[in-house]
Amino acid sequence: MKRRSLCAVAALGAALLVGCADTQGIRSEARLRDATALGLAAAIEPSLAPAPDWWTALGDPALDALVARALEGNPSLRVAAARMARADAGVALARAADAPQVGAGLELNRQQFSENYIYPPPLGGSVQSLGGLKLSGSWALDFFGRNAGVLQAAIGQARAAEAEHDAARVLLVANVARAWIQWARLAGQRELAERSLAQRQEMLALVGARARAGLDNRIELHLNESNQADAHTQVLALAQQIEATRHALAALLGEPRLPAGVAAPSLGRLRRLAVPAELQADWLGRRADIAAARWRVEAARGQVQAARAEFYPNVNLAGVLGFESLGFGQLLRGGSFGWNVGPALRLPIFEGGRLRANLKGSVADEDAAIESYNAAVIDAMREVADQSLALRAVAAQQAQQAQALAGAERAWELARQRQRAGIATDLQVLAAETAVLAQRRQALELAAQGFLAQVGLAQALGGGWQPRPEAPLARVSAR
Template sequence: MKKIVLMTCAAAVLSGCSLVPDYMRPDMPVPQAWPQGPAAAATPAAKDGQSLWTDTAWKEFFTDPTLQRLIQQSLDNNRDLRVAALNIEVARATYRVTQADLLPNLDANGSGSVARTPLNASRTVPATKVTARSYAANVGVTAFELDLFGRVRALNEQALEQFLATEEARNSTQISLVAEVANAYLTWLGDRKLLALTEETLETRLKSLELIDQSFARGVSSELDLAQAKTAVETARANRALYLRQVDQDRNALTLLVGSPIADDALAGELDSMRLVEDLPVGLPSEVLLRRPDIAQAEHSLKAANANIGAARAAFFPSISLTGAAGYSSRNLSNLFEAGSGAWSFGPSVSLPIFDAGRNQANLDSAKASRDIAVAQYEKSIQTAFREVADALAAKGTLTDQMAAQGRLVEATRTSYRLSQARYDHGIDSYLNVLDSQRSLYSAQQELVSVQVERLSNLVSLYKVLGGGRN
């Protein structure tokens, strides 16, 4: 039995040739520097000793305590992230299965049989009834493939790369989740501010309606002024209902991302006080893009497809399998393990493909085409990532200026509204001019809130597309 075990173990460690093509990372299909158009922001490179955001914890970017609690709650409870983590366990188990194929499986089995030959079927002279018994206990290896041409190792390498790709997919899911929670919270803050602005506008318009109604009763204001004032009030009421609905829907979306109910006292903060890190060390495209988990995932998938070519090539060569067993055999169970009962068997088998109607060649062609598809997908993921970073940098360079200009517009329209109201009060202008100025002010204030949210969301997007902190 020791000889059989030693023979199978020696066969297991035979080093066969590898038919997997040498992997070469495709060249970056994007420029070596970020776009520097008129809208692009300055892109600070990482200084000596300064880490890129792929190596930085997300808490260093999202410093708001409320937002930190929401993000942490989502990392603990979000179901999409939980599924991504469980997918890693599935891929890890699959890799362990293929890894086990590199070594022989030892099985122990015992058997016993009893057969009776009747008198009329006996071949002995004189005829006698015969009862035959046999018992066996063996340890052996069944159909262990000698990986002389690297087929099993290629499949093992493919499973490993798929496992690593699944890990990167989980990292990508986490970064996306952090960004989604941040954007959902910013949207909720923005709509809540718009609701407060609408309620303030409604209150102002109600006061104006009350004054015009009194003036109409005294015959000072016209019925047209009264109708226009009522129109302004109902418009504000309709907007208030809209923002009430949006605030509740924003909270529902945030609850789904967080994965558990959010207490009322857990939502605190104002849009005007929200601060995010703006001076992100960007670095060169090759430094940033290759660190993104989605690109790392695409590269692992490419390596898996490359390894599959080796397995397809190995199918053209002979396949050698070993089957062996060693143990004891006896006609009586009582002396099964006594001296002289030893038994063994050894049966190698060789399979050489001769004619398969082109099946192996078709499998190889398919594997090569799959590898070429993976190359194209890898290059496309880099191009998409480059575009996302470039867009975020272009937005960052303009949104700050846009918000400053919008703030000045709000002040200008507020002055216009104040002067229009004064001219109407003195009978110089009609109430239509007041309504136009009031609508312009309200619209400018709404746009300012939208730009505030957009600027902060752009910083969140920049954090995400630069690879995000994973811790």
């Protein structure tokens, strides 16, 4: 009879366990996209990737110094570092939950006992001293993987925060390089604008003299006055843009103003960066933002594992040993010693749908993390394609524009030769120079666009970031 009772209890427990662990129909529907699905070639040879200090290849020591200051003092980068430290603390907390917990306590109280409660006289109605000195411990036995899931989620969050810090570093360096190139572009444009203003002033003086001599009408004079004012406006506008760019660059450094002695850069002193001919599969593992998105998926999967474990029993071992006494003088005597130890089992039976709702939410978070990863990969490929296209387009435009500049310079030189021979006027020489200045402005713009596209491509290819050896999930994989 006793054996039958035990079997019945065991059967009832098994039925309750199976009934409570009803997770049917709750599963992730999203799938990670791997390199093959995205149409990327397998890595046969080491593909060309930016070096960790790729910006030094531009060949400007002043830029190198500014990047170093930005990496040291940028507030946004420090915020990302603080988030990374906070996530690391979360890993430590998750690990602690899987370890035995031990604590000690001392209680010394004076208590008035009720005359009408469970304590008879002489204890009832008296005031007594109560003492307790205890050592307690507990250990959550993770049979069903709840703590493991929480730890996996915490590690995923920590690795994602680390990758996001690295992504912020890549973005910061790229933005410093962009601001530097923009400053160089504006500085070159201002030089050309100042020459154009001087030229307009010369032309106005010549037209004014011709108008006074009756060789030109007032229309030409007023047109040249308008052209001079327009050239002056351009110089002022470029000066304002240069100051705004300097302010933006100082903000990237985390400083109110640029360090003293930082001179205006020149596009002519910058060197071109090497760029890859095609993309390979291993490139996707060299972007910190993609690695962060991948680790977010692992964190979400850990949360799903923890949510599934909630359907199963929670088993804890707990124990207490120590001294308890009525009266402080008896506390540390041998007769006051006591202990207890045993398992504690908590089994969910009816939760009103709370556990299923929690699991559904965790699975939805996993799907969202997977699709966010897929979106990050697709967006990254778009960025690389856009920057590669921009580089090719700028190169083609520069080839044509170089011919236009050469033609304008030949015409200018021919006009000066004719002037020296006395068969061309000063106005004709200045007009030919106007065409040269316009072509030089175009050449400067194209050069700046080319460097900006190279910086954009370096950033799109990961900005020199490499996944750490202890973080293999930064690689692209499907699961």
